[in-house]
Amino acid sequence: MENIDYPPDFRCPISREIMKEPVTIVTGVSYERKHIDKWFNVYKKKTCPATMQPLDDFDMTPNHTLKRLILAWRETLAAAPSSSSSPAQPSVKHGEMVSLFNALDSSPFKVTCLKKIRAIIQLGDDTRSEFVNSGGLEAVVRMLVNQTAVDNCDLDSFQSFEEALGLLHLLPLSKEDKAFQVLSKSEPMKSVATVLQRGSSEARFHAIIIFRKIAKTGFDWNQLVEDRGTDLFKSLLELVCDEICSKASSYALELLFEILASSKKSRSKAIEAxxxxxxxxxxxxxxxxxxxxxxxxxxxxxxxxxxxxxxxxxxxxxxxxxxxxxxxxxxxxxxxxxxxxxxxxxxxxxxxxxxxxxxxxxxxxxxxxxxxxxxxxxxxxxxxxxxxxxxxxxxxxxxxxxxxxxx
Structure with missing residues (x-):
């Protein structure tokens, strides 16, 4: 239902999903309660996500009118006769995503492309599968590796690889998944480690989520430790000390255990750090x-x-x-x-x-x-x-x- 003719104002600007508990903040923009609450209280942001306007007031007011409109819209859709001749939504998303993947290699507006791709794959498991099967995973990882390989990254480069991790951390990474097979290679792992070391707090959180998922597969960390040395452990220890995001701190501790438990050489590097x-x-x-x-x-x-x-x-x-x-x-x-x-x-x-x-x-x-x-x-x-x-x-x-x- 949520992929059919929806009013744009019914979707949360953060998740791009139809809102169930819309709340309005002081800028007048409405968000799904759990997503804006996470923006303020987990990520400690002090801006409006849609307008990036700085905020002094973080109150959230339930938008009962919008909620009633969304419920009424849903009821109308449920009552309407289904049309079997309508084209399948994934095929529409497929064409849109492929054009965005192609733009990643050539367009200077990589951040915009990545934001659009991220909004699409957040629609559900079907669009995530479509993203992986359409070659999007390789396109995003290729862009990430190329951007992080540059010694003196400009602001746009930083924003693009941070947005890339914001997208990639949403994917399942079990050993059988294609996403794991692509991301667990040497160069992508180095790129994620670069973001862990130099990215914003939100990007580093996404990086630690990716590493944590990969760690659960029994991944061999020796090559990454050999390449990054004490810098990898310094980055993880900084997250352990993070008093703002308890999840980031907890995930960093879990990842350190996975790395140190399998290698005494890694322990020496950690001690040195x-x-x-x-x-x-x-x-x-x-x-x-x-x-x-x-x-x-x-x-x-x-x-x-x-x-x-x-x-x-x-x-x-x-x-x-x-x-x-x-x-x-x-x-x-x-x-x-x-x-x-x-x-x-x-x-x-x-x-x-x-x-x-x-x-x-x-x-x-x-x-x-x-x-x-x-x-x-x-x-x-x-x-x-x-x-x-x-x-x-x-x-x-x-x-x-x-x-x-x-x-």
Missing amino acids: GAVCVLIELLPDSNRSKCEKMLLLMKLLCECPEGRTALVDHGLGIAVVSKILVQVSYTATKLGVKILCLVSSFQPTERFLEEMLTYGAVKKLVTLLHLEGLCSTKKRVLDMLKLHGNAWRRHPCFPCDMKDYLG
Whole structure:
């Protein structure tokens, strides 16, 4: 129904879909509520999407009149006799899209072409399939690769490859999909990484969505890591620190885990990019879910000597890990013990052992022995207590009531 003779004012200017809950903002333009809400509150935009007019007032007023008109229009269409002789809409979209694909290679107005293509594929799964099957995917990716390969991109070039990612992130990227097979090649992946490093906040969000989808296929990241080195990890760590878009931060953590879990060489690059320091500084103010993801990453990094060194050398490293024990969750405690066990087994410096005692880690380890369950965690605790008990016993801050647990 939504592809047949529709009044343009019935479509949301953002999604190009028929509105169900239209609301009007101060500029007088109406939008689908969920899309304009996302524009303001997720992307933190302060402009009207249709007019780009700066806004001071972000109130949204339900447009009941427009809603009634849309409902009446739908009822009229439903009551009208169907016409079997009408041409199929996808074929109309096919011709429109092919002309836009051709224009991408020759027209200087690439952003305009990409916006029109994006508006078409947002109509539904059928138009997305039409886009891929008509050669649009290759045309957009080819344009993206060519634009990002230029060392000194002008504003138009930046806008075109950012708009390209805004389009590409809408596509399914499972291993069987053509979109995955095209995008997962070396040059397109480098281009997405370029946007992740240099794009706007919205473009970087689209880039991380694309990478996250690709990561779920078991993709081998070694070639991209080899090519981009620490720059890739610095870009991801910047997103981890993003306080505005929690989804971008969460997706970046998930992607870091996928990359680091499969390669110790990648872990060295991440450590060089400052990953351990970033995680330590973010941990105290993180919610449970984010805390657990960051501890999982820190555990992976502490499996490398340079990761353990970075943790010990950071002024708050041991204090932060000690603080989360017993306080956040079972998973966080388990990961915290693993981190301390790795460092105490391979790099038990005098300073490290002293800080474990000073910041209360040793006392919490003893507490863990009295809790139900945690069998594997208790074994690690006992190993640490037996291994370093004599060193802790000699310290002035050593609690006398813990002597029975130290070897």
